Amino acid sequence: MILVTVGMQLGFDRLIRAMDDLAPQLAAPVIAQIGKGTYQPRHMDTRVKIAPAEFERLVEQSQMIVSHAGIGTVLTAARFVKPIVLVPRRAALNEHRNDHQLATVRNLEGRPGILVAHDEGELSERIAQAGALPAWSASQSPTAVQLHQALARFIEGNAA
Amino acid sequence: MGKHGIKVLAAASGGGHWEQLMLLRPTLERYDVRFATTEPALAEQRGIAGAHRLPDCNQNMPLRSLQCALVALRLVIRHRPDVVVSTGAAPGFFCILAGRLTGARTLWIDSVANGEALSMCGKLSKTFAHQCWSQWEDVAAETGARYFGAVL
Numbered sequence: 001m002i003l004v005t006v007g008m009q010l011g012f013d014r015l016i017r018a019m020d021d022l023a024p025q026l027a028a029p030v031i032a033q034i035g036k037g038t039y040q041p042r043h044m045d046t047r048v049k050i051a052p053a054e055f056e057r058l059v060e061q062s063q064m065i066v067s068h069a070g071i072g073t074v075l076t077a078a079r080f081v082k083p084i085v086l087v088p089r090r091a092a093l094n095e096h097r098n099d100h101q102l103a104t105v106r107n108l109e110g111r112p113g114i115l116v117a118h119d120e121g122e123l124s125e126r127i128a129q130a131g132a133l134p135a136w137s138a139s140q141s142p143t144a145v146q147l148h149q150a151l152a153r154f155i156e157g158n159a160a
Numbered sequence: 161m162g163k164h165g166i167k168v169l170a171a172a173s174g175g176g177h178w179e180q181l182m183l184l185r186p187t188l189e190r191y192d193v194r195f196a197t198t199e200p201a202l203a204e205q206r207g208i209a210g211a212h213r214l215p216d217c218n219q220n221m222p223l224r225s226l227q228c229a230l231v232a233l234r235l236v237i238r239h240r241p242d243v244v245v246s247t248g249a250a251p252g253f254f255c256i257l258a259g260r261l262t263g264a265r266t267l268w269i270d271s272v273a274n275g276e277a278l279s280m281c282g283k284l285s286k287t288f289a290h291q292c293w294s295q296w297e298d299v300a301a302e303t304g305a306r307y308f309g310a311v312l
Contacts, residue, residue, distance in 0.1 A: 071176060143309040147295070151269075151308075154245075154267050
């Protein structure tokens with residue numbers, strides 16, 4: 001199962017519509033949390049909101065997550081060691097107040113388990129790539145290794 | 161228990177802050193670590209027994225903040241950690257302040273969600289914590305925080 005989420009605050013019809021178009025070609029069923037969006041999907045199991053405990057259960061059961069570039073979802077994906085495909089919201093399309101999600105994907109792109117579809121046209125390819133990822137874990141990312149090592153040095157009282 | 165017997169208090173609010181603390185858990189658990197959070201039920205879900213409860217608060221809640229500061233102070237006086245670490249938010253910052261008063265070494269790790277500027281508590285931590293780290297290189301460069309990687 002592929003879990004699509006746009007977060008709790010804003011709709012993201014561009015992502016939901018693109019996933020709905022792709023869904024019939026995908027090997028796995030798709031569950032989509034659409035938030036305050038107005039587009040009504042026809043090929044996906046659709047929820048407006050998903051409570052946190054239920055969301056975790058679905059993440060655990062999923063094979064990948066497709067999401068707006070919200071850090072909370074990225075962290076949950078990392079905890080359950082699931083690949084995540086991020087589509088950034090754009091202020092110019094009224095998808096968010098500003099373009100901070102573009103900054104988020106610029107910084108996260110290339111980290112283990114994180115793929116970026118800069119626009120909906122790249123979605124299908126990124127989903128295929130995410131499905132083919134070898135086993136990975138967020139703790140193996142070079143930046144995470146660096147942070148763990150620095151934290152240990154700080155705790156042990158050695159100059160960071 | 162714990163390598164070197166170093167006592168660590170690791171504090172974070174529920175939600176994304178707690179998620180980030182949990183991603184640091186393998187390193188934290190090499191020491192004698194205690195966790196403090198606004199939602200101990202979340203800690204229990206992860207198999208952490210005896211996590212301390214901090215009242216939730218933010219900068220718009222002066223009375224709750226005062227209450228949280230007192231709880232943090234009592235916690236720190238009782239356990240006398242050598243090190244206090246927080247990934248946010250305000251309740252974790254109060255643990256860091258309390259740690260300063262009891263002579264602990266204190267570390268603020270600003271949330272990875274703050275990709276463009278430090279959080280309010282992050283800015284305060286540049287003054288009040290021994291070290292303030294951003295998880296974003298650009299933010300660190302702009303604010304004078306330090307950068308040593310990220311949870312992701």
